Amino acid sequence: xxxxxxxxxxxxxxxxxxxxxxxxxxxxxxxxxxxxxxxxxxxxxxxxxxxxxxxxxxxxxxxxxxxxxxxxxxxxxxxxxxxxxxxxxxxxxxxxxxxxxxxxxxxxxxxxxxxxxxxxxxxxxxxxxxxxxxxxxxxxxxxxxxxxxxxxxxxxxxxxxxxxxxxxxxxxxxxxxxxxxxxxxxxxxxxxxxxxxxxxxxxxxxxxxxxxxxxxxxxxxxxxxxxxxxxxxxxxxxxxxxxxxxxxxxxxxxxxxxxxxxxxxxxxxxxxxxxxxxxxxxxxxxxxxxxxxxxxxxxxxxxxxxxxxxxxxxxxxxxxxxxxxxxxxxxxxxxxxxxxxxxxxxxxxxxxxxxxxxxxxxxxxxxxxxxxxxxxxxxxxxxxxxxxxxxxxxxxxxxxxxxxxxxxxxxxxxxxxxxxxxxxxxxxxxxxxxxxxxxxxxxxxxxxxxxxxxxxxxxxxxxxxxxxxxxxxxxxxx
Numbered sequence: 001x002x003x004x005x006x007x008x009x010x011x012x013x014x015x016x017x018x019x020x021x022x023x024x025x026x027x028x029x030x031x032x033x034x035x036x037x038x039x040x041x042x043x044x045x046x047x048x049x050x051x052x053x054x055x056x057x058x059x060x061x062x063x064x065x066x067x068x069x070x071x072x073x074x075x076x077x078x079x080x081x082x083x084x085x086x087x088x089x090x091x092x093x094x095x096x097x098x099x100x101x102x103x104x105x106x107x108x109x110x111x112x113x114x115x116x117x118x119x120x121x122x123x124x125x126x127x128x129x130x131x132x133x134x135x136x137x138x139x140x141x142x143x144x145x146x147x148x149x150x151x152x153x154x155x156x157x158x159x160x161x162x163x164x165x166x167x168x169x170x171x172x173x174x175x176x177x178x179x180x181x182x183x184x185x186x187x188x189x190x191x192x193x194x195x196x197x198x199x200x201x202x203x204x205x206x207x208x209x210x211x212x213x214x215x216x217x218x219x220x221x222x223x224x225x226x227x228x229x230x231x232x233x234x235x236x237x238x239x240x241x242x243x244x245x246x247x248x249x250x251x252x253x254x255x256x257x258x259x260x261x262x263x264x265x266x267x268x269x270x271x272x273x274x275x276x277x278x279x280x281x282x283x284x285x286x287x288x289x290x291x292x293x294x295x296x297x298x299x300x301x302x303x304x305x306x307x308x309x310x311x312x313x314x315x316x317x318x319x320x321x322x323x324x325x326x327x328x329x330x331x332x333x334x335x336x337x338x339x340x341x342x343x344x345x346x347x348x349x350x351x352x353x354x355x356x357x358x359x360x361x362x363x364x365x366x367x368x369x370x371x372x373x374x375x376x377x378x379x380x381x382x383x384x385x386x387x388x389x390x391x392x393x394x395x396x397x398x399x400x401x402x403x404x405x406x407x408x409x410x411x412x413x414x415x416x417x418x419x420x421x422x423x424x425x426x427x428x429x430x431x432x433x434x435x436x437x438x439x440x441x442x443x444x445x446x447x448x449x450x451x452x453x454x455x456x457x458x459x460x461x462x463x464x465x466x467x468x469x470x471x472x473x474x475x476x477x478x
Contacts, residue, residue: 307348
């Protein structure tokens with residue numbers, strides 16, 4: 001009996017769906033604080049029916065990390081599934097050249113294996129210089145519009161041709177009974193960290209309005225200052241490498257010593273144009289595996305290095321943020337007909353505050369991905385609500401009926417909370433696309449002694465995603 005009532009409810013919902021498209025207001029938006037802006041779209045994939053559509057579909061919003069969907073599509077179309085990054089070691093005369101390609105997944109262990117293979121080939125002494133070739137990319141390592149105050153954290157690590165260990169290092173900070181703090185840095189990491197941060201109580205921190213702050217310098221020196229609340233265990237820290245070339249120089253120097261390879265000259269960084277005999281190579285994983293990490297974990301470094309690589313391949317020149325974003329626009333228009341020529345893009349990760357996108361263009365990208373899923377196979381790489389990736393613990397997606405029923409990419413910046421993806425039918429197949437762009441979201445600050453409350457964005461999303469699921473599962477199969 002319960003099953004038949006549920007079927008009847010869904011049938012009635014299906015009859016009412018078209019009316020929602022012309023509704024003058026959408027009630028879940030009432031949960032957002034005053035001043036917030038939102039562009040929402042829910043559309044059937046097979047019937048093109050709009051179930052929710054705000055009247056600002058052509059208005060520009062910061063896409064944040066939903067932009068990675070666009071980057072992934074462009075990478076699939078331009079680079080192809082067989083693409084991988086290759087790092088190689090060549091010998092040219094007395095010199096040895098490590099040719100970096102911008103591989104965002106290259107590790108110290110990979111580099112050590114390359115040098116070990118070189119040594120095993122007979123090069124135990126480098127009579128000349130050891131070049132670290134960085135000519136794959138050009139221009140800024142950080143996109144225009146990346147805020148200065150987050151450049152020290154790993155999600156804004158530089159997008160560089162010479163990339164090692166995610167351009168990210170680890171440390172930890174300890175509070176002390178004498179009111180000071182101390183830091184620990186693993187010995188193998190060639191960085192320098194100092195602390196002037198004070199250890200304070202909870203009440204002292206609130207009265208002083210004092211937080212832990214990070215200052216960085218170009219030579220991979222970091223200074224912590226401000227306050228840290230007394231704690232029994234160390235606070236783990238992750239720092240973005242400020243100068244990847246310098247970091248890699250120091251790592252290589254250590255590796256040469258470990259492998260007993262003698263270097264007569266010095267380690268130099270730059271474009272090594274001379275040709276040489278290839279001694280060793282390391283290949284990254286192929287594009288689909290890179291994209292899965294990029295989409296599931298919202299990896300900015302992979303997204304931005306891929307953007308520069310797309311620019312390099314498309315324009316046959318060193319890659320940059322400038323030619324990479326322009327190439328993405330050209331690739332999308334040539335292959336899909338989606339025109340984003342006048343859409344402001346500064347990077348491929350969505351980290352820049354200068355990026356803008358419209359919900360109607362994002363919906364068009366999603367529809368193209370769905371229409372060509374057999375060859376693109378991108379939908380399977382995106383996170384699933386309450387199940388994996390960045391959506392596993394999202395409060396609005398952790399429980400039924402939303403858990404496991406949405407595949408999407410999230411995106412958040414200061415004042416923005418976005419989502420773009422697909423609602424699934426009862427068989428787990430996409431039946432709707434949806435776009436959520438929320439900007440200028442600034443809820444009132446909650447006092448520390450107040451009772452726990454559900455954030456307005458969570459209240460909104462819970463209602464919105466429930467509707468997405470209901471719409472998706474109520475659409476009759478053709």
